[in-house]
Amino acid sequence: MASLMGRVRDSSLRLQAVKSLLPAPLRTSIQAGPLEDGCWCLLVSSNAVAAKLRQLVPALQAHLSQQNMGVTTIRVKVQNS
Numbered sequence: 001m002a003s004l005m006g007r008v009r010d011s012s013l014r015l016q017a018v019k020s021l022l023p024a025p026l027r028t029s030i031q032a033g034p035l036e037d038g039c040w041c042l043l044v045s046s047n048a049v050a051a052k053l054r055q056l057v058p059a060l061q062a063h064l065s066q067q068n069m070g071v072t073t074i075r076v077k078v079q080n081s
Contacts, residue, residue: 011035014069015042018060026052031079038072043079044067049074 015032020032022081029049033041044050057074 007035008032011040014064014071016041017067017069018063021056021059021063023052030051033075033077035071038070039075040071040073041077043076043077045079050078 011032011034013062014035017072019027026049029045030053031043031061033043035041042053044053055075061074
């Protein structure tokens with residue numbers, strides 16, 4: 001259980017680290033998802049948000065790399081409501 005809580009915390013910290021790079025209208029539509037072996041998943045509310053976020057992925061990865069946050073890949077997944 002402690003391992004799971006640690007991964008949730010680590011994922012949330014990464015989202016906080018990139019939040020300033022996200023357009024304000026999108027911020028509430030993005031949630032931190034699983035983080036495993038350098039692959040971080042961002043959960044989004046719609047296909048439109050996913051399309052915009054995918055354009056920002058290179059900048060997000062570069063920012064996380066500068067912060068030594070250990071993310072090599074960012075995936076974007078649309079949540080089913």
